[in-house]
Amino acid sequence: MADKKRAIVLLSGGIDSATTLALARQQGFAVYALSFDYDQRHRIELKAAGRLVESLGANEHRVIKVDKSLLKSSALTDDIAVPKSRSANQMSQQIPPTYVPARNTIFLAYALAWAEVIGAHDIFIGVNAIDYSGYPDCRPEFIRAFEQMANLATKAGVEGARLTIHAPLIKLTKAEIISKGNSLGLDFSLTHSCYDPTPDGRACSQCDSCLLRLKGFADAGLTDPVKYV
Amino acid sequence: MADKKRAIVLLSGGIDSATTLALARQQGFAVYALSFDYDQRHRIELKAAGRLVESLGANEHRVIKVDKSLLKSSALTDDIAVPKSRSANQMSQQIPPTYVPARNTIFLAYALAWAEVIGAHDIFIGVNAIDYSGYPDCRPEFIRAFEQMANLATKAGVEGARLTIHAPLIKLTKAEIISKGNSLGLDFSLTHSCYDPTPDGRACSQCDSCLLRLKGFADAGLTDPVKYV
Numbered sequence: 001m002a003d004k005k006r007a008i009v010l011l012s013g014g015i016d017s018a019t020t021l022a023l024a025r026q027q028g029f030a031v032y033a034l035s036f037d038y039d040q041r042h043r044i045e046l047k048a049a050g051r052l053v054e055s056l057g058a059n060e061h062r063v064i065k066v067d068k069s070l071l072k073s074s075a076l077t078d079d080i081a082v083p084k085s086r087s088a089n090q091m092s093q094q095i096p097p098t099y100v101p102a103r104n105t106i107f108l109a110y111a112l113a114w115a116e117v118i119g120a121h122d123i124f125i126g127v128n129a130i131d132y133s134g135y136p137d138c139r140p141e142f143i144r145a146f147e148q149m150a151n152l153a154t155k156a157g158v159e160g161a162r163l164t165i166h167a168p169l170i171k172l173t174k175a176e177i178i179s180k181g182n183s184l185g186l187d188f189s190l191t192h193s194c195y196d197p198t199p200d201g202r203a204c205s206q207c208d209s210c211l212l213r214l215k216g217f218a219d220a221g222l223t224d225p226v227k228y229v
Numbered sequence: 230m231a232d233k234k235r236a237i238v239l240l241s242g243g244i245d246s247a248t249t250l251a252l253a254r255q256q257g258f259a260v261y262a263l264s265f266d267y268d269q270r271h272r273i274e275l276k277a278a279g280r281l282v283e284s285l286g287a288n289e290h291r292v293i294k295v296d297k298s299l300l301k302s303s304a305l306t307d308d309i310a311v312p313k314s315r316s317a318n319q320m321s322q323q324i325p326p327t328y329v330p331a332r333n334t335i336f337l338a339y340a341l342a343w344a345e346v347i348g349a350h351d352i353f354i355g356v357n358a359i360d361y362s363g364y365p366d367c368r369p370e371f372i373r374a375f376e377q378m379a380n381l382a383t384k385a386g387v388e389g390a391r392l393t394i395h396a397p398l399i400k401l402t403k404a405e406i407i408s409k410g411n412s413l414g415l416d417f418s419l420t421h422s423c424y425d426p427t428p429d430g431r432a433c434s435q436c437d438s439c440l441l442r443l444k445g446f447a448d449a450g451l452t453d454p455v456k457y458v
Contacts (some may be wrong), residue, residue: 067293070343101345102338105382109331109338114299116330136387145378152371153334 004030007122007166008111009058011035013048014193015213016126016169019181021056023168024124026184031058032118034111038066038100041082044201048192055190064110070101082196084206104137108146108165115163116154123150124166130173143167174216182222189225202227233259236351236395237340238287240264242277243422244442245355245398248410250285252397253353255413260287261347263340267295267329270311273430277421284419293339299330311425313435333366337375337394344392345383352379353395359402372396403445411451418454431456 007029011017024031035049046063053061104127111123127138136142147165151157169177181188193213194203203210205228217224236258240246253260264278275292282290333356340352356367365371376394380386398406410417422442423432432439434457446453 062298064296064299065294067295067339069291070293070339070346101384102342102382105341105378106335106338109335110296110299112334113331117299136384137382139381142378142381145374145381149334149371149374149378152368152374153331153366155330155365158365 004028005122006030006032006059006118006120007124008032008034008115008118008120009124010107010111010126011049011052011061012126013045013052013191014126014209015174015181015188015191015216016128016177017049018052018056018126018186018188018191019177019184020124020126020166020168021052021058022181022184022186024122024166025056029122029124031056032114032120033058033061034107034114035061035063036066036107036110037063038068038103042192042195042197044197045192047201048190051190055187062114066106066110082204082207084196084204086208086211102137104135104142105146108150112150112154112163116156119156121156121161121163122166123163124168126169127167128169128172128174128177130171138170140167140170143170173219174212175219178216178220178222182220187225191226193226198229202229204229233257234351235259235261235288235347235349236353237261237263237344237347237349238353239336239340239355240278240281240290241355242274242281242420243355243438244403244410244417244420244445245357245406246278247281247285247355247415247417247420248406248413249353249355249395249397250281250287251410251413251415253351253395254285258351258353260285261343261349262287262290263336263343264290264292265295265336265339266292267297267332271421271424271426273426274421276430277419280419284416291343295335295339311433311436313425313433315437315440331366333364333371334375337379341379341383341392345385348385350385350390350392351395352392353397355398356396357398357401357403357406359400367399369396369399372399402448403441404448407445407449407451411449416454420455422455427458431458433458 007024009021009024009031011033033053129139150163193209195207195209196204236253238250238253238260240262262282358368379392422438424436424438425433
């Protein structure tokens with residue numbers, strides 16, 4: 001039997017990356033899950049990533065330590081308040097303080113390195129341009145530009161292999177993502193989304209990420225199993 | 230007096246990045262030098278980077294620790310022999326074992342993050358496509374593609390600022406780079422190039438990097454002041 005094609009899947013531990021992992025598995029890829037520890041305020045998401053790998057299956061899971069000293073000035077890594085109770089309109093009007101400079105570029109760069117080492121030509125990332133809270137590095141044009149660059153950056157590209165960045169959720173609403181995850185049998189109780197959880201791991205229910213998640217479940221007609229304060 | 234424009238300069242400690250730093254200073258930029266510690270075999274180059282910053286001047290110098298667990302399978306990071314005594318023809322015919330997967334993509338991604346944090350719109354990298362030993366991420370088309378991606382990845386790009394990746398040495402031969410560094414007053418005794426130095430820091434004289442350096446000095450009609458075995 002031929003070996004399965006290998007794919008790197010960026011896995012934060014939230015709904016989007018969990019659904020992306022489930023999709024990559026459904027498409028028959030051998031999954032190499034990649035998570036990042038950048039001293040994020042919601043570092044508890046790394047535990048969620050571990051639970052998801054156990055539940056959904058992966059050939060390997062690596063957690064890479066990212067030197068966060070360059071990533072200051074974000075509410076996710078610094079002593080800046082996480083905004084609470086913003087309307088969808090407020091969220092969409094500007095790049096929010098939870099934006100981490102060049103984060104997806106750094107994450108995808110590491111994914112590219114690992115892909116080259118293990119001979120994978122596919123990288124999955126669960127970015128989403130619809131309910132994306134205004135992050136520039138979640139847009140389709142960013143993903144396309146990264147893919148183009150990646151094909152020039154690597155040995156595989158030079159030798160004629162084609163590297164693909166898959167962003168299967170990019171045009172879905174949060175409700176559509178949740179419905180898809182549900183149809184793939186994803187156990188949402190294993191995921192973590194909140195930017196500002198309590199020490200015992202309950203979600204704050206008021207940050208942008210909680211608000212988008214709660215609205216997504218409501219719109220999908222499903223109940224969110226995670227605990228809120 | 231208006232503040233100087235800020236630029237990130239990637240600084241390995243070799244001739245190319247040192248000359249690039251000198252060029253950025255000559256062009257009037259306030260320099261933020263960025264080096265990387267990835268447990269490279271020639272980690273001694275980080276000391277050279279520190280000496281160069283002192284000699285040439287920079288507003289700040291950061292050394293970022295890069296998790297090297299994904300960067301295996303290179304002679305620079307792993308227990309693979311550094312090739313010795315290869316001819317120019319051998320060097321140019323294939324991607325060498327000293328190639329580190331996606332290295333420049335990761336380095337530029339960190340530079341992009343720092344640029345965004347300090348409000349710099351210029352990143353300098355001393356890559357060189359002529360005597361480049363076959364690294365795919367040293368080609369002009371890679372630099373252009375990274376720049377295009379970077380302008381879509383960041384807040385600055387979204388807000389209309391234009392980020393530029395400068396690769397001022399990309400079309401120069403090693404001899405031309407050395408002549409340029411020399412004309413800018415660069416003290417080459419501060420630089421380090423060897424991939425496989427002795428514990429006391431002398432260059433091996435036989436790796437690709439030493440061979441290119443020695444040939445460059447000879448072609449430029451100058452004497453290399455560093456110590457060889």
